[in-house]
Amino acid sequence: MSDKKTNLVDLGFMDARIKLIDIAAFLDRIDRHDQTDDYRVSALKEALPELLSTERGRAARVLNLLSDQSTDPVSESKIQGAFGAPSPEQ
């Protein structure tokens, strides 16, 4: 690593800014169209407070909140894909 300290805020602020606004706009959009009653939206909202945490490890904790926490293999699966948050039926 070079001796000169890179300004990571210069490097990443605009990217983080647009992603934050995108989340806000997404929540506005689904509100406007009455589509907030979805387990994925609930999971997203449960994870949002992690952004305000002062402890490092926010990304891992958000990922854990969006993960199936069960431990045993399931007997079968009727689907092949994944949706980004554990389904209540899972």
Add this chain to the structure above:
Amino acid sequence: MRYIEPHAHMVSRTTDDYMALACAGCKAVNEPAFWAGFDRASSQGFYDYFRQITEYEPKRAAKFCIDHYCWLCINPKESEDVVLAREVLSIIPDFIQCDNVLGIGEIGLNKNTRNELQILEEHIQLAVDHDQMILVHTPHLEDKLKGTKLIVDALSNHSSIDPSKVIIDHVEEHTAPLVIDKGFWAGMTLYPESKVTPHRAVDMLELYGHERVWMNSACDWGISDPLSVPKAALEMRRRGYDDSFIDKVVYLNPAEFMGQNPKFKLS
């Protein structure tokens, strides 16, 4: 810059992509066997696919001065059909001795079912029986954490598995320590919409170190970017990492892992 693309499904990509890889400095591609986007009707489909990645694809790569290596298996999505999976497992030994085959992969789990786990364990045994390295796929999104734990347990419970000859791919911040702390290699997949971005991949190097890790694009028929590894290299450079650090991550590390099979030789 020189680099190795250690996880790419080139059968799904165009010659333009090969040209872009070559121009970006790619010296070799590593192609694990995968899901074609639909379930194949019989083991004969896999036989033809194995011929494609052992005979035809290396010739296509060579036209762009890129070495081509591959891995064999039935992928976790199709492993739910145990009868089909066992038929495919029975034909894999016919291809293991091919010049560009480095091991068994990408095996693993998809929806974390009992059938998938059974076939994963049979793949692990096949690798042990034939003294092959292993490349593992971990599940997507909400299934990744649970699947990674099941996979690590299945591998750790096998007395003949050497973790240094196994790479567990598609790790993210919540699964990387589970893999690295057990002595396995870890792969980070750079995807535009899921898995990790170049920014997060470099963050993980800072969090978990740059030994026993590689970065890949896993480019396939879906939304993916075959140039994501050089883009991660640019992110490293922007943060101030020097050429030797970048070279280790994107070239020397994958060469070290794949080089454990003597068939891996960079031309």
